[in-house]
Amino acid sequence: MKKLSAVTVALFLVIISCFSGYAAGINAAEQSVLSNMRTPANMNGHKVYVPAAYINQAEAHFNTIDMTQQQADTINGIISQGRAFLEGTGKSNIKDLTSSQKQTLLSYASKAANVLKLTAVAGSDENRIKIITKDGTVIVDESNNIIKTTGYSSLLTPVLAGSALFIALVCASAGLIILKKRELVYEKN
Amino acid sequence: MKKTKTKNSRALKRRKKFFKGLRHFLLIPVLVCVLLYGFIFTATMPFMSDIFSIGSMFLQNEDANYSRSYENIFTPSDNTGDTVNADDVDYPSIDKQFGTLKIENRGVDAKLFFGDGSVALRNGVGVYAGSFIPGYGKTILISGHNNTYFNGLKNVKKGDIVKIRTSYGNYEYRINNTRIAKADDKSTYDLNAEEENLIMYTCYPFDELGLTEQRFFVYGEKISGPAIVGIYE
Amino acid sequence: MKKFFKNLSLKKVLYAVLTFIMAVCIIFCSFATVIRITFFNGSFLSDTLNSSQYYKDLCVEITENLTDLGDASGLDKEFFEGFVNEVLVREDVQTYITDFYEGNKLKVNTSNFDESLQNALKKYIKSNHIKSVNEDNLNYFYANASKIYSDSIKIKYLSSIQDLILDKSGPVTVAIIVLILIIGAVICVLIFTNEWKHKALRYIFTAVNSAGLFLLTLPLGVFLSGVIGHIAIISRSLSDMYISIINSVLSDLIVISIVLIVVSIALWVIYGRVRKKATI
Numbered sequence: 001m002k003k004l005s006a007v008t009v010a011l012f013l014v015i016i017s018c019f020s021g022y023a024a025g026i027n028a029a030e031q032s033v034l035s036n037m038r039t040p041a042n043m044n045g046h047k048v049y050v051p052a053a054y055i056n057q058a059e060a061h062f063n064t065i066d067m068t069q070q071q072a073d074t075i076n077g078i079i080s081q082g083r084a085f086l087e088g089t090g091k092s093n094i095k096d097l098t099s100s101q102k103q104t105l106l107s108y109a110s111k112a113a114n115v116l117k118l119t120a121v122a123g124s125d126e127n128r129i130k131i132i133t134k135d136g137t138v139i140v141d142e143s144n145n146i147i148k149t150t151g152y153s154s155l156l157t158p159v160l161a162g163s164a165l166f167i168a169l170v171c172a173s174a175g176l177i178i179l180k181k182r183e184l185v186y187e188k189n
Numbered sequence: 190m191k192k193t194k195t196k197n198s199r200a201l202k203r204r205k206k207f208f209k210g211l212r213h214f215l216l217i218p219v220l221v222c223v224l225l226y227g228f229i230f231t232a233t234m235p236f237m238s239d240i241f242s243i244g245s246m247f248l249q250n251e252d253a254n255y256s257r258s259y260e261n262i263f264t265p266s267d268n269t270g271d272t273v274n275a276d277d278v279d280y281p282s283i284d285k286q287f288g289t290l291k292i293e294n295r296g297v298d299a300k301l302f303f304g305d306g307s308v309a310l311r312n313g314v315g316v317y318a319g320s321f322i323p324g325y326g327k328t329i330l331i332s333g334h335n336n337t338y339f340n341g342l343k344n345v346k347k348g349d350i351v352k353i354r355t356s357y358g359n360y361e362y363r364i365n366n367t368r369i370a371k372a373d374d375k376s377t378y379d380l381n382a383e384e385e386n387l388i389m390y391t392c393y394p395f396d397e398l399g400l401t402e403q404r405f406f407v408y409g410e411k412i413s414g415p416a417i418v419g420i421y422e
Numbered sequence: 423m424k425k426f427f428k429n430l431s432l433k434k435v436l437y438a439v440l441t442f443i444m445a446v447c448i449i450f451c452s453f454a455t456v457i458r459i460t461f462f463n464g465s466f467l468s469d470t471l472n473s474s475q476y477y478k479d480l481c482v483e484i485t486e487n488l489t490d491l492g493d494a495s496g497l498d499k500e501f502f503e504g505f506v507n508e509v510l511v512r513e514d515v516q517t518y519i520t521d522f523y524e525g526n527k528l529k530v531n532t533s534n535f536d537e538s539l540q541n542a543l544k545k546y547i548k549s550n551h552i553k554s555v556n557e558d559n560l561n562y563f564y565a566n567a568s569k570i571y572s573d574s575i576k577i578k579y580l581s582s583i584q585d586l587i588l589d590k591s592g593p594v595t596v597a598i599i600v601l602i603l604i605i606g607a608v609i610c611v612l613i614f615t616n617e618w619k620h621k622a623l624r625y626i627f628t629a630v631n632s633a634g635l636f637l638l639t640l641p642l643g644v645f646l647s648g649v650i651g652h653i654a655i656i657s658r659s660l661s662d663m664y665i666s667i668i669n670s671v672l673s674d675l676i677v678i679s680i681v682l683i684v685v686s687i688a689l690w691v692i693y694g695r696v697r698k699k700a701t702i
Contacts, residue, residue, distance in 0.1 A: 025275045027422045052380040053319025060321060063420065064280045119249040121654045134250040138283040141306055146380075147372040147390065148305055148315060148332050148406055153448060213624055214631065214690050221445055222639070226448070252651040255658040257486070274576045296542035307490045336496045398543075398552060399559025400566055 029072030030062040036076045040082045044092040053146055195286045202209040234341040259308050263301075268358045271322060273415040278357045283318055284308040290331065290354035293351060296341030307334045312390075313341060314338050320380060323353050324417040328382045335405070339391035342407055351409050360414030362387040368406045369393055377406050385411045437612065438471055441632075442627045443647060444608040446631035448682065451601040455592055456674045462591035464523040464672070467577075468516060474666040476546045478513070479659035481506045495563045501546060512535055514575045525588045528581045530572035578660055620697035627689035634682030641672035641679075 026034070039057050040047040067075075089101055121130040130141045230237070239252050255357030262285050281287035283304035290313075291298045303322070312331035319325040333339030352364040365368030370377045387409035392401050460466045469478065488502045514530055521528055571578060609626060616622040644650065650668050656660040 019241060025419050025422055031421065051319075056321065056327070057317045060280065060318070063278070070410055119654045120246050121656050130656065132249065134248075135247060136254050138304070139285050141304060142318070145372070146319060146330075148310075148317075149379070157246075168248060210690075210694075213628065214686075217628050218635055218686075220629035221442065221628060222635040225445060225449065225632060225636050246656050248649060248652050249654050251650065253658075253661055255661075277598050299653040307486075311490065311493065334493045383563065391524055392494060394558060396496060397559060398547065398555055399561075400491075400495050401556075401562070 012114050019062075026059065027067065029067045030065075030068045031077050032072050033067070033079070034059055034062070036079050039083070041086050043086055045091050054142075057142075060173055160168070194346055200218055201370045210215055212249070224331065250291075257308060257311075259284050259286055259302070259312060261355075263288050264356050265354060266356055271416050272418045273420040276415050278322075278324075278366050279408040281322070286291055286313065287322070288353055291352045291354075292341060292345060293352070295344045297334060297339065297345075297351075298341075299338035299351060301331070301355075302405055319386075319417075320378075323355060323386075323387075324409075324415055325420070326359055326383070326385045326416060328377055328378065328380050329385070329387045331381070331387070333389070333391050335391040335393065335395050339389065340395060342389060342391055342405060353414075357417075358415040359367055361412045362409030364407055364409045366408040368408070369377050369403055371402055371404060372404050373402075377404070385416075387411070435463070437616075437625050440608050441629045443607055444626070445632040445636070447601045447605050448610070448630065449636055450651060451598055451605065451636055452675065452678045454466075454598045454601065456671055456678065458594050458598065460590065460667075460671055460674065461587060463596060464520070467519050467522075467667075470666045470670055471515065471519075471663060474662045476659050476662045477508055477512055477692070479657075479662055480574060480607060481508050481511055483633070483657055483659055484511070484571060487570045487574070491566055495559075497546070501542070503659075505542065507538070511575065518575055518577065518580075522577075522580055522584055525584070528576065528584065529576045532572050535571045536564060536568055539564060552665075562577040568688035577683070587688075601698070603635045618700060620693050620700050623689055623696060624659070627686040627693060630682050630689065631686035634679045634686060637675050637679035637682065641675045644668075644672055 037050050037058060040049045042048070070077065085104075089097055091097055098173060119132050119134055121132060132138050201270030241245055262279060263283060279287075281303035284302065284306065285304075286300045287304050288301035289299065290301045301310035302313055302315040304318045314331050316322060317330040317332065321331035323329055333342075335342070338419045345364055345367065347366070351363045351364065353360040353362070362407060368377065377390070385392075388405045389409070393403040393405035394401065395405070484506045485502055489499060489504065492499070514535075518528060518530060543560070546552075585686050606628075612622040612625050613619060616625075650665050653661065653664065655664060
């Protein structure tokens with residue numbers, strides 16, 4: 001079993017974060033998105049999962065938004081597109097994607113981020129992803145280490161081990177994917 | 190009459206000259222400028238649209254804020270019920286203080302933050318954003334520095350009570366286990382757990398200088414506090 | 423409209439096309455010049471950093487990050503107060519920039535920093551009478567502190583554009599020269615093929631004025647939109663740096679545009695005089 005690293009999960013989180021309006025609880029539409037996030041991608045025979053940490057962040061954030069079925073269908077479509085794209089690359093992990101494939105994912109994600117009024121914070125080191133809303137509220141501030149040392153990247157072998165890879169952020173409504181450099185976790189079956 | 194006519198025609202000629210000059214000096218260059226924008230935009234559109242799109246992904250509505258202060262959304266709760274509606278829970282975002290954590294007689298009394306970045310750990314203890322908040326019915330993973338707010342964890346014993354206060358309810362957890370393990374040991378936590386469990390951790394050994402690879406984990410089971418209901422429709 | 427098309431001749435269309443080409447060449451030449459005097463200029467980045475708050479903010483950020491590391495390592499909050507030496511930081515950043523422009527491998531020499539840290543920690547251990555010290559943990563701490571320092575000195579994204587910048591200043595200069603030659607050729611064609619010299623001047627000042635307006639509206643638009651300060655960058659020092667660079671580039675474009683507009687005004691005045699002489 002292989003796990004997809006933080007970025008992909010963060011992507012899904014970002015989509016969730018974009019919605020304005022507050023309504024606690026996970027409705028059927030949001031549950032469908034969570035289930036979709038739990039579905040692995042099959043990259044060249046390797047099952048790639050979104051880590052539980054990110055699905056949990058998605059769920060926590062779904063409690064602060066009110067997703068309609070239409071929005072959920074859009075998000076699910078984008079998640080499925082992202083999964084199909086990754087599966088179609090024929091690569092075993094995201095770090096092996098070509099520059100143009102990464103570019104495609106990045107342009108997708110950026111258009112989605114713009115529609116959803118999200119901002120990716122530039123300049124983070126390669127083990128950290130930070131995404132905020134346009135007014136500065138931090139939505140995702142994630143490093144690879146679940147068990148921390150100091151609050152920023154350390155020299156410890158990250159929990160999600162591997163070399164840096166690009167992960168697509170799949171966002172709602174615009175159906176685009178943001179690409180970010182992250183680590184890929186592999187767990188052998 | 191003739192003089193007036195000559196005067197008027199001269200004024201008219203001057204006006205015509207002025208507007209002609211304006212046309213040549215301003216209007217036509219403005220038109221050319223607009224054409225230039227159109228030309229360059231059209232020529233570079235295939236890749237500029239992606240660049241603009243990606244570029245605007247890094248823009249926010251206001252000037253960037255680099256303040257290291259935090260927002261406190263915690264107000265003490267008097268909820269004595271067994272449940273609290275999800276609608277009544279103000280879910281915290283990262284770097285917000287949403288409660289307090291205390292272990293009586295063990296020297297642990299800290300502000301509780303959502304997120305475990307430097308803002309949280311500098312000012313208190315932080316709930317890992319990939320885990321959940323008290324009352325949610327799932328894993329609560331809290332970290333703190335061993336020489337500040339979680340220094341008192343070295344004194345804890347099985348049976349000690351951890352009190353967490355939030356704006357939506359007050360919670361108590363009984364410590365049932367402690368463990369020393371490496372930071373990258375994934376068996377120390379289960380983020381998929383379907384029952385509420387508290388995990389607090391800090392660097393180990395305590396009171397030692399330097400960075401260590403080991404962590405001291407403290408596990409607790411929930412004994413009281415309102416369960417958040419109405420989460421799943 | 424009929425009169426317009428009646429008076430339109432092939433010659434006028436060609437002159438209009440040449441005017442357009444000349445305007446485009448002036449614009450590209452201006453951009454190439456700005457790029458040449460900024461990004462391909464070794465002292466541009468140093469001067470920009472010196473004139474901004476970069477070093478001050480960088481020292482504050484390094485101190486904050488080291489303090490956070492110290493919190494996790496059992497050190498008092500005050501350990502790193504006043505520890506970061508701004509002079510050393512400036513030297514290390516300057517060395518990094520020099521290596522960048524000379525095409526050397528980009529790395530940060532942290533030996534001075536490491537030595538200062540180890541000496542400070544030894545004093546701290548002695549003054550606090552700390553007896554039990556694990557060398558592995560300390561070495562791990564030193565490694566992390568060193569990494570924080572070197573990561574802070576490294577200017578983000580500079581290493582990824584080193585190949586783009588290196589050895590490209592020559593081609594950019596050649597491009598500027600070629601564009602100037604094209605502009606010169608167009609001016610010659612306009613002057614020598616036009617029996618009325620004032621009309622040639624008209625085409626020339628139209629091209630120069632258009633280019634000036636184009637180059638003025640772009641940076642003015644960016645400044646007035648206030649978008650520069652809205653870039654989400656992870657740290658204040660990096661933000662200072664990128665904003666200073668962008669402001670500098672945009673200011674250069676504005677200066678060039680003002681020069682072009684002034685030149686076009688001068689050409690317009692000359693056009694008026696030449697036209698008067700031609701009509702007498």
